[in-house]
Every structure is written in C-alpha cells, then in structure tokens.
Amino acid sequence: MSAAQQPRTYNQAHAxxxxTPGNRRVSIYWTWSYPWEANRNTGELDNRFSTMTEVRRVAxxxxxxxxxxxxxxxxxxxxxxxLFHRSTLAFQKVV
Known part of the structure; x- marks a missing residue:
C-alpha cells in the first residue's frame, strides 16, 4: 500500500x-482545470465560465x-x- 498523495494545488502557500476547536478553516475550490482551460482554443467560448474570459476586459x-x-x-x-490564482494568495493571508 502506498502513502496517501497530497491534493494537487496551484499557486498557493499550501500548508x-x-x-483548533472554535477556529474556522476556509477552503477555495475551483470547478475547472487550470491545465485544461489554459490550453484550450480561445475561439471556443461555449460551455465556459463567462467571467473567466471577461476579467481583464472589465478591469x-x-x-x-x-x-x-x-x-x-x-x-x-x-x-x-x-489572475484568479494570484488573488487567492492575498486572500489566504487575510483568512
């Protein structure tokens, strides 16, 4: 039997x-795959998160x-x- 694998994480200070009883812990879960989305054809926008492709244009x-x-x-x-992943780094420091 092999040792349990750590979950795959991207761009975070994972520790x-x-x-601790009484303290809250927060997790962020992305419902999409970074490698899969990053390598997709930018001309195919069907069935994708609309906000993901609009962030840079809006701001x-x-x-x-x-x-x-x-x-x-x-x-x-x-x-x-x-941009999404980098925003979680600052969020982790606050939480």
Missing part, C-alpha cells in the same frame, strides 16, 4: 493546518502597466486564470 486600464505585459505575465486564457 496543513492543525484543527482593463488596471492591466496596462509594464508588470502585466507579455514579458512578465501570461497573455490569453492562461494569464486570466493566473
């Missing part, structure tokens, strides 16, 4: 937390800085997915 001026250009940040669907 097991000990149970457009905020993503015009040099830190978001193609040399520093993934463009297309993969880059949009990174």
């Amino acid at each position: 097991e937390r000990q149970y 457009w001026p905020a993503y015009e800085g040099t830190e978001w250009n193609e040399k520093h940040f993934l463009q297309g669907i993969a880059g949009t997915l990174e």
Whole structure:
C-alpha cells in the first residue's frame, strides 16, 4: 500500500493546518482545470465560465502597466486564470 498523495494545488502557500476547536478553516475550490482551460482554443467560448474570459476586459486600464505585459505575465486564457490564482494568495493571508 502506498502513502496517501497530497491534493494537487496551484499557486498557493499550501500548508496543513492543525484543527483548533472554535477556529474556522476556509477552503477555495475551483470547478475547472487550470491545465485544461489554459490550453484550450480561445475561439471556443461555449460551455465556459463567462467571467473567466471577461476579467481583464472589465478591469482593463488596471492591466496596462509594464508588470502585466507579455514579458512578465501570461497573455490569453492562461494569464486570466493566473489572475484568479494570484488573488487567492492575498486572500489566504487575510483568512
């Protein structure tokens, strides 16, 4: 019998937390697969999360800085997915 595998995680500071009575623990679950979505044809938008493909357009001026250009940040669907994952890093520090 092999050892139990850790769950697959993306872009997070994953650390097991000990149970403490009276304290809350929060988990974030994405219902889509990062590798599968990142490699899909951007022309096929059927049966996809609409907000995922609209994030950068809605907040457009905020993503015009040099830190978001193609040399520093993934463009297309993969880059949009990174925005979601990066937002969870700050969220983990707050929670």
